[in-house]
Amino acid sequence: MRIALAGDHNGIALKARLAAWLTEHGHRVADLGAPEGAGTVDYPPLCEAVCRQVVDGAADRGIVLGGSGLGETIACNKIRGIRAGLCHDLWSTRISRGNNDSNVLVLAAKVLAPDTAEQIVATWLETPFKGGVHERRLAQIAELEHRAGPR
Numbered sequence: 001m002r003i004a005l006a007g008d009h010n011g012i013a014l015k016a017r018l019a020a021w022l023t024e025h026g027h028r029v030a031d032l033g034a035p036e037g038a039g040t041v042d043y044p045p046l047c048e049a050v051c052r053q054v055v056d057g058a059a060d061r062g063i064v065l066g067g068s069g070l071g072e073t074i075a076c077n078k079i080r081g082i083r084a085g086l087c088h089d090l091w092s093t094r095i096s097r098g099n100n101d102s103n104v105l106v107l108a109a110k111v112l113a114p115d116t117a118e119q120i121v122a123t124w125l126e127t128p129f130k131g132g133v134h135e136r137r138l139a140q141i142a143e144l145e146h147r148a149g150p151r
């Protein structure tokens with residue numbers, strides 16, 4: 001897959017590790033920052049950069065790294081067409097893909113051991129959307145987005 005990847009100052013080390021893991025596993029990674037050695041950076045523009053690649057079709061999926069991942073999840077979900085999920089474990093990861101068809105994965109660099117983060121990424125990439133009743137719920141979420149007006 002083509003993966004757009006970014007993270008703020010909290011996620012720089014994990015981003016390097018995940019980029020290497022993704023490349024080793026045959027994915028094409030677009031690293032959208034922050035670069036190694038960057039000082040404190042604001043995460044909303046990084047979230048936007050990843051999400052725009054996903055909604056524009058330049059990337060198949062996006063991965064965003066933060067300290068807690070909470071602000072990143074809020075920011076990503078402001079972009080029309082993005083379904084971003086913050087995943088701390090394999091259970092929530094499977095829900096995020098299977099039920100929510102998430103197209104952006106958010107990870108908390110201050111919470112996750114790097115090995116766990118890799119396992120979450122692997123699970124997120126391989127778990128299919130289940131469809132069925134979840135199609136209807138995603139359509140309802142899309143309707144909420146539609147009613148919120150253009151962006």
Ligand SMILES: O=P(O)(O)OC[C@H]1O[C@@H](O)[C@H](O)[C@@H]1O
Pocket residue numbers: 008010043065066067068069070071072
């Ligand atoms: O590192 P500081 O600036 O304290 O906090 C930034 C983090 O706050 C959270 O919303 C985000 O996860 C972001 O990474």
